[in-house]
Amino acid sequence: MTLFSSDSLKLFILGTLISSSLITAGCQTTTQAGEVGVQRKQFLLLSSQQADAGAAQFYAQEMQKFSSKGTLNANPQQTARVREIASRLINQAGAFRPDVRNWKWEVNVINSKELNAYCAAGGKIAVYSGLIDSLHLTDAEIAAVMGHEIAHALREHTREAMSEAVAQQVGVSVLASLAGLGQGATDLLAGATHVAVGLPFSRQKEREADDIGLELMARAGYDPHSALSVWRKMMANGGGRPTEFLSTHPDPANRIRDIEAHLPRVMPLYEAAKKTHKK
Numbered sequence: 459m460t461l462f463s464s465d466s467l468k469l470f471i472l473g474t475l476i477s478s479s480l481i482t483a484g485c486q487t488t489t490q491a492g493e494v495g496v497q498r499k500q501f502l503l504l505s506s507q508q509a510d511a512g513a514a515q516f517y518a519q520e521m522q523k524f525s526s527k528g529t530l531n532a533n534p535q536q537t538a539r540v541r542e543i544a545s546r547l548i549n550q551a552g553a554f555r556p557d558v559r560n561w562k563w564e565v566n567v568i569n570s571k572e573l574n575a576y577c578a579a580g581g582k583i584a585v586y587s588g589l590i591d592s593l594h595l596t597d598a599e600i601a602a603v604m605g606h607e608i609a610h611a612l613r614e615h616t617r618e619a620m621s622e623a624v625a626q627q628v629g630v631s632v633l634a635s636l637a638g639l640g641q642g643a644t645d646l647l648a649g650a651t652h653v654a655v656g657l658p659f660s661r662q663k664e665r666e667a668d669d670i671g672l673e674l675m676a677r678a679g680y681d682p683h684s685a686l687s688v689w690r691k692m693m694a695n696g697g698g699r700p701t702e703f704l705s706t707h708p709d710p711a712n713r714i715r716d717i718e719a720h721l722p723r724v725m726p727l728y729e730a731a732k733k734t735h736k737k
């Protein structure tokens with residue numbers, strides 16, 4: 459993933475803000491707590507609609523780029539496999555927020571040696587084949603990675619990170635006076651999504667994604683222990699090809715400890731779900 463300089467990021471964010479006709483401010487939480495108990499209040503300045511519109515444009519441009527190179531869903535079997543796992547996870551996302559049923563989910567596989575995956579705002583999922591092939595991921599391990607990425611989207615972490623960055627740049631009182639219509643707003647938001655997808659989230663947001671992702675996979679009938687094995691595989695792979703995913707997801711040893719601590723809470727959900735999923 460191409461990284462923009464931090465100056466470009468600021469420019470995108472400020473441009474986004476100034477182009478925004480809708481600025482919402484407030485502390486709220488985007489999801490229900492679930493068994494894993496994620497309840498942190500979030501600072502959300504931009505609206506969901508703004509973040510989702512930017513993400514949708516970013517995603518469409520990305521998929522078009524790979525499609526023209528012939529690397530989008532080039533392996534139909536693999537695409538079907540990833541989409542099946544995604545749909546099982548998405549079916550459980552309502553446990554954290556009922557409105558996900560109205561999201562325009564998309565799931566695509568990019569044929570690339572990169573070890574990467576993301577879920578952009580509003581449910582736009584991309585999985586790079588290198589992640590699956592190089593690490594020989596099982597279905598449950600793919601579910602662990604995708605569950606984590608879906609959790610970032612449920613928690614609207616990109617929108618939150620953009621809001622925090624904006625607040626650092628200009629005072630909140632200034633924000634209130636800024637209101638202008640801009641037809642370039644979605645372009646700018648797409649750019650901001652591009653930047654956000656390539657940047658690491660805070661450790662706190664990562665922990666939330668780990669916890670919610672763990673519960674999602676358990677509810678979908680995937681053994682949550684696979685969240686441990688996938689991190690171990692990524693660490694073991696560190697000596698070879700650099701893992702794009704690990705560069706934005708540091709500190710795997712700490713994450714493994716946190717996941718282990720949360721396993722007892724989600725195992726009953728997995729045991730119950732297993733009965734409806736034969737695998």
Ligand SMILES: [Zn+2]
Pocket residue numbers: 606607610659664667707
């Ligand atoms: Zn993450």
